[in-house]
Amino acid sequence: MLRLKAKYRITSRFAFFSVFVGFLFWSFFLDSHSYIAFKRHEKELKQLKRVHEQHRISIEKNRQRLKELSENNGDLEKYARERFYMKKRHEKVFVVMEE
Incomplete structure (x- = not known):
C-alpha cells in the first residue's frame, strides 16, 4: 500500500x-496578451512616441516661421517667391535646378 x-x-x-x-x-x-505581443506593442509605442516628438518639433518650427512671416511683409513676399514661384505681372521667373 x-x-x-x-x-x-x-x-x-x-x-x-x-x-x-x-x-x-x-x-x-x-x-493574446503574451510576452511577445507585449514587447511588440512596446516597440511600436516607442516608435510612435518618436514620431510624435518629431511632429511636435516640426509644428513649433512652423509656428515660429509663421510668426516671422506675419510680422514682416518683405519676408512674406520673399518666402512666396522662393517657395511657390510667385511673380509679379510682366515679370519672368527662371527656375534653376541643380543636377
Whole structure:
C-alpha cells in the first residue's frame, strides 16, 4: 500500500509540474496578451512616441516661421517667391535646378 501511494505522489507531482509548464507556455507564447505581443506593442509605442516628438518639433518650427512671416511683409513676399514661384505681372521667373 505504501508503495502504491508513492507512485501516485510522483505522478501527481509530474501532473502539477506539467500543468504549470503548460500554463507558462500558453501565457508567454500563445495568449493574446503574451510576452511577445507585449514587447511588440512596446516597440511600436516607442516608435510612435518618436514620431510624435518629431511632429511636435516640426509644428513649433512652423509656428515660429509663421510668426516671422506675419510680422514682416518683405519676408512674406520673399518666402512666396522662393517657395511657390510667385511673380509679379510682366515679370519672368527662371527656375534653376541643380543636377
